[in-house]
Amino acid sequence: MSRVFRWPVRVFYEDTDTAGIVYYANYLKFFERARTEWLRAAGVHQSELSQTSHRAFVVSHCVIDYHAPARLDNQLEISVVVENLGRASVSFQQQAWLEQADDQPRLLCTCHVRVGCVDTVSLRPAPLPAHVREQIRLHV
Amino acid sequence: MSRVFRWPVRVFYEDTDTAGIVYYANYLKFFERARTEWLRAAGVHQSELSQTSHRAFVVSHCVIDYHAPARLDNQLEISVVVENLGRASVSFQQQAWLEQADDQPRLLCTCHVRVGCVDTVSLRPAPLPAHVREQIRLHV
Amino acid sequence: MSRVFRWPVRVFYEDTDTAGIVYYANYLKFFERARTEWLRAAGVHQSELSQTSHRAFVVSHCVIDYHAPARLDNQLEISVVVENLGRASVSFQQQAWLEQADDQPRLLCTCHVRVGCVDTVSLRPAPLPAHVREQIRLHV
Amino acid sequence: MSRVFRWPVRVFYEDTDTAGIVYYANYLKFFERARTEWLRAAGVHQSELSQTSHRAFVVSHCVIDYHAPARLDNQLEISVVVENLGRASVSFQQQAWLEQADDQPRLLCTCHVRVGCVDTVSLRPAPLPAHVREQIRLHV
Numbered sequence: 295m296s297r298v299f300r301w302p303v304r305v306f307y308e309d310t311d312t313a314g315i316v317y318y319a320n321y322l323k324f325f326e327r328a329r330t331e332w333l334r335a336a337g338v339h340q341s342e343l344s345q346t347s348h349r350a351f352v353v354s355h356c357v358i359d360y361h362a363p364a365r366l367d368n369q370l371e372i373s374v375v376v377e378n379l380g381r382a383s384v385s386f387q388q389q390a391w392l393e394q395a396d397d398q399p400r401l402l403c404t405c406h407v408r409v410g411c412v413d414t415v416s417l418r419p420a421p422l423p424a425h426v427r428e429q430i431r432l433h434v
Numbered sequence: 435m436s437r438v439f440r441w442p443v444r445v446f447y448e449d450t451d452t453a454g455i456v457y458y459a460n461y462l463k464f465f466e467r468a469r470t471e472w473l474r475a476a477g478v479h480q481s482e483l484s485q486t487s488h489r490a491f492v493v494s495h496c497v498i499d500y501h502a503p504a505r506l507d508n509q510l511e512i513s514v515v516v517e518n519l520g521r522a523s524v525s526f527q528q529q530a531w532l533e534q535a536d537d538q539p540r541l542l543c544t545c546h547v548r549v550g551c552v553d554t555v556s557l558r559p560a561p562l563p564a565h566v567r568e569q570i571r572l573h574v
Numbered sequence: 575m576s577r578v579f580r581w582p583v584r585v586f587y588e589d590t591d592t593a594g595i596v597y598y599a600n601y602l603k604f605f606e607r608a609r610t611e612w613l614r615a616a617g618v619h620q621s622e623l624s625q626t627s628h629r630a631f632v633v634s635h636c637v638i639d640y641h642a643p644a645r646l647d648n649q650l651e652i653s654v655v656v657e658n659l660g661r662a663s664v665s666f667q668q669q670a671w672l673e674q675a676d677d678q679p680r681l682l683c684t685c686h687v688r689v690g691c692v693d694t695v696s697l698r699p700a701p702l703p704a705h706v707r708e709q710i711r712l713h714v
Numbered sequence: 715m716s717r718v719f720r721w722p723v724r725v726f727y728e729d730t731d732t733a734g735i736v737y738y739a740n741y742l743k744f745f746e747r748a749r750t751e752w753l754r755a756a757g758v759h760q761s762e763l764s765q766t767s768h769r770a771f772v773v774s775h776c777v778i779d780y781h782a783p784a785r786l787d788n789q790l791e792i793s794v795v796v797e798n799l800g801r802a803s804v805s806f807q808q809q810a811w812l813e814q815a816d817d818q819p820r821l822l823c824t825c826h827v828r829v830g831c832v833d834t835v836s837l838r839p840a841p842l843p844a845h846v847r848e849q850i851r852l853h854v
Contacts, residue, residue, distance in 0.1 A: 306610055307620075308457060308603045312450035312506050313764075315837070318773040319448065319742035323588045326739070330586055340587075341647040344733075353738040356778045363772070363837055366452045367614075367621040414733070417783055446750055447760075448743045453624075455697070458633040459606070462599035463728045470726055480727075481787040484593075492643070493598040498636045503697055507754075507761040557595070557643055588739065590732035592786050597728060646732045 297434070299335065299374040301328035303390075305364050315363035321403050322356070325388045328372035329409070336433040338426055347423045348414045354383070355408040362392070362402050369393040370402070376434045382421045383410045384430065437574070439475065439514040441468035443530075445504050455503035461543050462496070465528045468512035469549070476573040478566055487563045488554045494523070495548040502532070502542050509533040510542070516574045522559045523550045524570065577714070579615065579654040581608035583670075585644050595643035601683050602636070605668045608652035609689070616713040618706055627703045628694045634663070635688040642672070642682050649673040650682070656714045662699045663690045664710065717854070719755065719794040721748035723810075725784050735783035741823050742776070745808045748792035749829070756853040758846055767843045768834045774803070775828040782812070782822050789813040790822070796854045802839045803830045804850065 303324045311317040329351075330340065343349050364370060371391045378385040385408045391399040413420040422430070443464045451457040469491075470480065483489050504510060511531045518525040525548045531539040553560040562570070583604045591597040609631075610620065623629050644650060651671045658665040665688045671679040693700040702710070723744045731737040749771075750760065763769050784790060791811045798805040805828045811819040833840040842850070 304607075304611075306603070306607050307451045307453070308459065308606065310452035311447045312452070312454045313447070313770050313772065313834070314452045315772075317448060318776075319739045319746070322739035322742065323586070326588065327584075327586050331584075339647050341645065344646075350733050352733070352735075352780070352783070354780050356738075356776065358776045358778075360772070360774050365621065366624075367619050417733075417735070444747075444751075446743070446747050448746065453630050453632065453694070453697075455632075458636075459599045459602035462602065463726070466599070466728065467724075467726050471724075479787050481785065484786075490593050492593070492595075492640070494640050496598075496636065496638045498638075500632070500634050503632070505761065506764075507759050554593070557593075587731045587733070588737060591727045592730035592732070592734045593727070594732045599728065 297375065299328070299332040301331045301372045301374070303327065303370045303372055305366055305368040305370065307366065310366050315365055318360060321358065321360075321390055321405070324370065324372050324390060325405050325407065328374050328388060329386065329407075332374040333430075337429045343423075343426065344414050347426070349411055349420060349423060349426075350414050351384075351409045352412050352417070353407055354410045357406045359404045360402070361404070362400060364390070364392060364402055371399065376430070377406070379427070379430060379434060382419050383408055385409075437515065439468070439472040441471045441512045441514070443467065443510045443512055445506055445508040445510065447506065450506050455505055458500060461498065461500075461530055461545070464510065464512050464530060465545050465547065468514050468528060469526065469547075472514040473570075477569045483563075483566065484554050487566070489551050489560060489563060489566075490554050491524075491549045492552050492557070493547055494550045497546045499544045500542070501544070502540060504530070504532060504542055511539065516570075517546070519567070519570060519574060522561050523548055525549075577655065579608070579612040581611045581652045581654070583607065583650045583652055585646055585648040585650065587646065589644075590646050595645055598640060601638065601640075601670055601685070604650065604652050604670060605685050605687065608654050608668060609666065609687075612654040613710075617709045623703075623706065624694050627706070629691050629700060629703060629706075630694050631664075631689045632692050632697070633687055634690045637686045639684045640682070641684070642680060644670070644672060644682055651679065656710075657686070659707070659710060659714060662701050663688055665689075717795065719748070719752040721751045721792045721794070723747065723790045723792055725786055725788040725790065727786065730786050735785055738780060741778065741780075741810055741825070744790065744792050744810060745825050745827065748794050748808060749806065749827075752794040753850075757849045763843075763846065764834050767846070769831055769840060769843060769846075770834050771804075771829045772832050772837070773827055774830045777826045779824045780822070781824070782820060784810070784812060784822055791819065796850070797826070799847070799850060799854060802841045803828055805829075
């Protein structure tokens with residue numbers, strides 16, 4: 295896995311709103327899909343993490359800049375870069391790019407997001423399980 | 435509580451799509467909000483039902499007819515009528531009506547929905563707890 | 575393109591609810607994604623259809639049966655089969671199947687859906703453009 | 715209208731995820747609902763703004779801090795405070811509070827959001843119509 299992980303997202307009707315563009319909250323869905331697939335590529339499945347280690351990832355902080363809109367049928371690429379791997383949290387930079395047939399990809403949205411590891415019952419911060427932290431570290 | 439329960443829903447940007455109308459799946463959200471508030475009016479809170487009786491309601495069957503579209507800022511009224519109260523299921527007729535300033539409400543969408551009671555762990559059909567069935571029966 | 579079109583869908587956090595399963599309305603999103611990709615495979619892009627022919631597809635009728643739940647990380651396959659191609663509507667049978675590592679796929683949900691062609695301004699029924707109807711006919 | 719506008723939001727199944735809490739993107743829906751109702755209280759309806767003035771509001775920047783989770787059936791209150799009213803943008807501070815029967819409300823989420831006014835066709839920044847800016851100014 296390279297330092298920048300990329301995940302394709304197609305824009306469907308469900309993602310758009312009456313202004314004709316992707317609704318702003320839906321980029322957070324796209325970013326979470328890409329983080330999930332980045333984790334899966336590192337060998338971590340969140341449903342297993344929850345059942346066997348009683349840990350879940352919960353977003354604690356986001357900074358989002360919307361540069362340009364996406365529209366129905368657009369093909370996007372979502373990037374994932376780890377900015378910091380802590381004891382109980384991971385920080386990412388993520389971007390949404392518009393694929394263009396006759397031109398360079400266009401940057402639509404940038405997000406800095408911090409994801410905390412929590413206990414699934416108490417929902418309080420808890421350290422990343424050692425093997426998960428190691429799997430992530432090997433793929434950063 | 436009258437035989438027909440009604441719940442107001444405002445159409446926000448999140449509900450619309452690029453065709454300028456409410457996205458078809460979102461009516462199922464509106465119908466579920468109204469069923470939840472109907473249950474609450476009957477004294478049943480689903481989070482308590484899950485925690486204390488280990489029961490949840492899961493939709494097993496829907497028939498939906500879309501008659502006319504709703505748009506941003508529209509004020510809707512969602513109706514709930516019980517069609518049948520079974521041992522482990524409840525069947526409803528629900529409708530979405532558009533409130534109009536200068537005219538009668540307009541019917542937008544009709545849904546027949548069957549909701550099954552399930553055990554929260556196995557997700558298999560399970561009888562409604564007796565006190566819940568009684569609370570519902572008193573409000574049909 | 576074979577008579578049965580198939581489209582993969584992964585279950586992400588956004589798709590699930592607090593009962594631990596895919597929220598019932600979200601299957602309508604999955605089915606619509608698959609119909610969109612089936613149309614794209616037939617050479618019809620809905621954003622172009624809207625801009626050049628002023629036509630859109632709007633769901634008018636759905637019958638849905640939920641057989642078994644899907645959960646986080648599940649890999650689904652959504653099928654699309656045309657049941658009827660009319661002058662101003664298309665009827666589909668669609669199913670959601672759970673991919674299982676050690677077993678046959680499991681049927682989760684079945685849907686019969688009728689999609690009407692409408693004028694994008696009036697939203698009234700309008701015949702399918704001849705070239706679109708032909709493209710679809712060739713791929714049924 | 716007081717300096718702090720408040721809008722109630724109930725947590726339904728649609729808002730939650732399999733971790734048992736409100737999915738992080740859905741707070742952006744709650745915040746947008748509250749901004750829409752704040753605008754409506756100031757006499758500005760976005761569907762009219764779009765049709766008569768060809769202007770729409772589009773979010774350009776968000777900073778979100780998630781402090782504590784919300785769960786099914788929770789009653790939330792969403793606050794709206796204008797931080798800055800510009801020529802073609804409005805900046806808000808918004809918060810999500812959990813109503814508690816036996817205790818003070820609990821702060822769940824804080825958001826700083828900048829909303830730009832755009833032309834509905836070009837989607838490029840455009841000044842707020844004078845009468846809209848005045849209606850907003852009177853209610854800050």
